[in-house]
Amino acid sequence: MIIYNVTTNIHESVHDQWLSWMQQKHIPEILATGKFSSARMVKVLIEEEMGGTTYSVQYTTDSKETLEKYYQEDQSRLQAEAFQLFADKMLSFRTELELISEH
Template identity: 35%
Template sequence: MVLYNVTIGIDIDVEEEWLNWMKSTHIPAVMDTGIFVEYKIFKVLSHEQEQSVSYSVQYFAHTVDKVVEYLDNHAPKLVEEHRARYKDKHVAFRTLLEEV
């Protein structure tokens, strides 16, 4: 199993709207690609700052090749939609992990 983790720091003033959009629009669009078999979303409790909060969005795939397929064929459009919607209100870091 492979985990594609996206950690997002989002400004508190848009947190609720962003979380609703992630759950209703963005994550379903990622899952509709057929690449990932499961996802989870967690709020990072140990890293709150005054003006932002962090979330970990975890997408699970069977192989690294499936994640590469996502990154090559689907991610550019979906990442751009997120970037355009939340311009200066977020930062994102991506990590690929393999279960051992």
């Protein structure tokens, strides 16, 4: 199993709008691609010096190949709206994780 993790720091001035958009629109649209089986959104409990609130969204997929298909077929279209709506009010980075074991 592969986890596509997107960590985002969002500015207070657009926090509520962004959170609603993520939960009601963006995450469902990513799941609708059929390339992920689930998504989990968590709040990072460390205060950043830069301010804002940080969240991590973890999308689960079956393989690196499926994740690559997402990058090629869907990522730019789905990221474009985030940049259009929140531009300089958010900072994101992505991490690819491979599940080794669960206990």
